[in-house]
Amino acid sequence: MNASLPGGEGAPCRVSVRRALLASLTTWAFLLAGTTGAQARAEVSLGVARTPVAEAWNPLEARVRDAPAATLVLTADAGGLQRGEVIQTTTWTFPDAAGVQRLDVDVPLPSWRALSWRIEYRDRVLASGTWGARDRDPRPLDVVVTARPAAWSDALGPDARVIFAGGADLPARAAGWDGVASLIIDGTAAAPEASTVLTAAASGVRVAVAPGGRAGHAPLARLVAAGPRRVGAGSLAPLQDAEGGEVGAPDASAWSHAARRQTLQAATAALPGVAWVHAPKPWVALGAAAYAVLAWSLLRVGGRSGLLSCVLVLAATVFAVRAVAADGAVREVRGAVALAADGLAWRTEIREVARLPRGTLRLDGVYRPIDPGAVTWRDGTTRLSLAAGGRVRLTGRPELVDVPDEAPSGAPLPAGVREALPMNVDGRSWDGTWWLWRATGDDDVAVAPATRGGRP
């Protein structure tokens, strides 16, 4: 029997065509998906919960995908009507690797007229954004971690700059908390890390934590179990229902943003300026006059003896030139301020750098000039243009340190410094750092975080 089944000979052919078509479509689908997935993506988050604060350090988080060694450029115009354009540029390079790459840094922001960012990759701009002068706000933030934002909207007073954040939005480093006045955790949302909360408090933030709360709040509750206390430059206190003060109001318990800045300015002003060592002027005058007279006289004598003597005098001046030479083209004075309590301190380095030749001063680390001027921060270094003989005063990135046992027994602060500080403090100078403690008996955390009309 040779009868074949219907379509018996053509079927394999149609099946193979179908299979080929299917394979082709699948391949194209994968290719398209791959192409779409390989497109570089970039995003930037500046400030706590994307809310930048002017004249403060702000956390900056940026991500790129499949853009190895891409560059993030943040440009701020810190100028004004009198100063004109003053450009401050921050540049960070992402790791030179494929996949998702992340930058997590702290950047100082001036009082900007314009603020913009862009992520560049191989002469292309992957993403960009901008903030105008209207977005500039130097008021510190009141950060509330809550699941009920509506309940807190008006609780902190009309002047408060309230933002609502999740635990993941909170900065992990001290500098990131520079623009935050208070942190309120009412226990209704997922609890942030206890170390993050402690960092916030030590960085000058007034932290109020609900004693009870959802599951996971136990570590936070333990932080305030003993009642209000000072930590570093800030304070920790249980969120109270007490009548009286407002959470958002300035509080004596913590070194507020303004108080910290005033303290830094006082410390910077008290920093002994850079001193240059000059050869004594009478000696220089004597040497210059003697040389001029001697050289002229010998040349006046003329002849072989005169010329040879003059050559010898010229050779001898090499030693004189070396004697009056500067002992270095760059000099600096460094110090630091540490606001301490409970074994922790918020510490900021201050330094004055002077340079004899004009040109670019390059410093390792990110430093902010006291007087707003043009500056470039590139991959963790600071670059400033200085005129010949110019000098600049800078503050470093705030950090948390342990208070050494020797600090309380350091030398007294220089005379007149205490009066320049914004509040009553005990202070000691040790290891080039001013260690400042709030004076005992000062009105403090007992009046801390309470809402205006009771807890919402």
Next chain:
Amino acid sequence: MTARLDRIARADAGLALVLAATAIVLIATWPVRPDTPNASWYAVSVVRVGALVAWGWLLGATSSPGRAVGRRDLTRLTLGVVASAPLEAAAHAATVPAVPMAWGAIIALPASFSALGAGRLATWLLQRARLGALAPIGSLAAAIALVWLDLNVLRSAAFVPWVLPSAPGVFPAIVLGAGAAATVQRLARPFAGTEPEGTGAS
């Protein structure tokens, strides 16, 4: 040898003025206070180069023509440049400017030689134009015109003595080098014997 050395120009009032001006400015601008950075070089270099250029122009404008006189003027300027260099070097070492020390040390020589040649050329042109009586004024006017031209048109700093020390560059070096080479070639090439030696003023 001794006779030849004796023929070399000796120190004169011009050198005394250059040395005195440079030394006085060095002393006057030397800082006393430790918070003041040393900036003496910025004034010393300007005064030294300016004095040497002015001296060169003055020699060129007032010397009598002749190669022997020209050679003696070149020697005078060379002595002035070399003798005043230690004063500028001292200021430079104490000031540490962004400009290399070699620039100030070297550029003074072609600048003063060029000024000598330009001064002689201006005077010669005025005499050819039968304006010899106006040579002092005319030469000064030519110098001012050259500075004005550089400040407003060329912007090279080659002819501006108070900018030249702080503005090292290829163009000023080429211009002044060419001017100095032309002056030396004109004044110091082997003596043909047709001109009597020692006709210049001492």
